[in-house]
Amino acid sequence: MKTLSIIILSALLLISCDPNNQKLRLKNDTNDTLYYRVLYDTLIYQGLHLYKCLPYEEVMPNLVMGRGDGVWEYRINHESADSSLHVFIFKDSLITENTLIEKGYIEKGFSVNMLVERNWLIRYPSDFGINVFK
Numbered sequence: 243m244k245t246l247s248i249i250i251l252s253a254l255l256l257i258s259c260d261p262n263n264q265k266l267r268l269k270n271d272t273n274d275t276l277y278y279r280v281l282y283d284t285l286i287y288q289g290l291h292l293y294k295c296l297p298y299e300e301v302m303p304n305l306v307m308g309r310g311d312g313v314w315e316y317r318i319n320h321e322s323a324d325s326s327l328h329v330f331i332f333k334d335s336l337i338t339e340n341t342l343i344e345k346g347y348i349e350k351g352f353s354v355n356m357l358v359e360r361n362w363l364i365r366y367p368s369d370f371g372i373n374v375f376k
Contacts, residue, residue, distance in 0.1 A: 264302040277332040282322040326351030
């Protein structure tokens with residue numbers, strides 16, 4: 243009986259938690275390791291945590307929590323001032339004062355319509371309108 247109670251409580255806890263909704267994918271189509279961040283706005287700052295994307299790797303950024311269809315769409319349209327999801331690409335793993343001053347990153351905003359057209363797959367560098375990170 244005690245084991246059954248633990249199983250039921252564990253199941254209820256898991257059901258009640260919002261899962262990561264990994265709809266968005268980011269693909270690095272280069273020979274370089276990149277660092278990225280996905281945000282609802284364009285505010286970046288020194289010390290912001292970045293995520294690694296190895297050459298030719300496809301990653302699934304965790305930004306949206308929740309169940310159901312339309313969660314990403316809702317969050318992008320309601321959490322972002324310009325209704326865009328902003329993807330930042332960096333060459334280095336740390337954001338320094340120099341990174342900010344010299345704009346050592348690439349940023350592009352993607353609307354929900356743009357993401358749907360791409361089947362929620364953002365490709366670097368082609369979807370950023372450049373050939374390679376300079």
